[in-house]
Amino acid sequence: MIGPRRRSREVALQVLHALDVNPELGAEGALNRTFGHLVTARGHVEDVEDDDAAGGPVVHPDRKLVEEIVRGVATKQAELDETLQRLSRNWRLERMNVVERNIIRLALWELLNALSVP
Numbered sequence: 001m002i003g004p005r006r007r008s009r010e011v012a013l014q015v016l017h018a019l020d021v022n023p024e025l026g027a028e029g030a031l032n033r034t035f036g037h038l039v040t041a042r043g044h045v046e047d048v049e050d051d052d053a054a055g056g057p058v059v060h061p062d063r064k065l066v067e068e069i070v071r072g073v074a075t076k077q078a079e080l081d082e083t084l085q086r087l088s089r090n091w092r093l094e095r096m097n098v099v100e101r102n103i104i105r106l107a108l109w110e111l112l113n114a115l116s117v118p
Contacts, residue, residue, distance in 0.1 A: 008061040009106065012069035016102040019074065027074035031067055065116075073102075073109045080105045 011034065019030040073080065084104055085093050093101065110117045 002059050004059055004062050005065065007059045008065040009069065011061040012066045012073075013099070013102055013106060015066065015070045016073055016106060017098055019070070020098050020102055027071050031070055035063065068114075069106060069109070072113055073105050076109055076113065077105065080108050083108060 015030045015034045018034065019025055019027060022030070025033065081093055084101070088096075096104075
């Protein structure tokens with residue numbers, strides 16, 4: 001079963017991707033655009049599809065966690081990119097796939113800064 005933390009990371013990754021390809025949005029703009037499309041009139045985040053193959057209930061992301069991740073990565077992006085560039089072999093940051101680059105940024109940020117991650 002997919003938990004709320006995983007679902008939140010998935011949404012955060014989508015926001016980070018949008019921010020990476022449209023940097024003029026800024027973190028707040030990217031978050032507002034994403035949640036503007038996902039939030040229903042009742043205030044719940046609406047999933048387009050149920051990823052749970054077992055047919056279990058749809059798990060909604062934790063908006064606060066998504067915002068924490070996106071703002072944290074955006075704030076520390078220069079430091080994260082410097083670390084990523086230093087650790088990568090034979091790959092410049094610009095040559096990395098956008099999704100992979102943002103997965104690594106998210107993971108690095110969580111490892112280095114997220115107090116809620118064990």
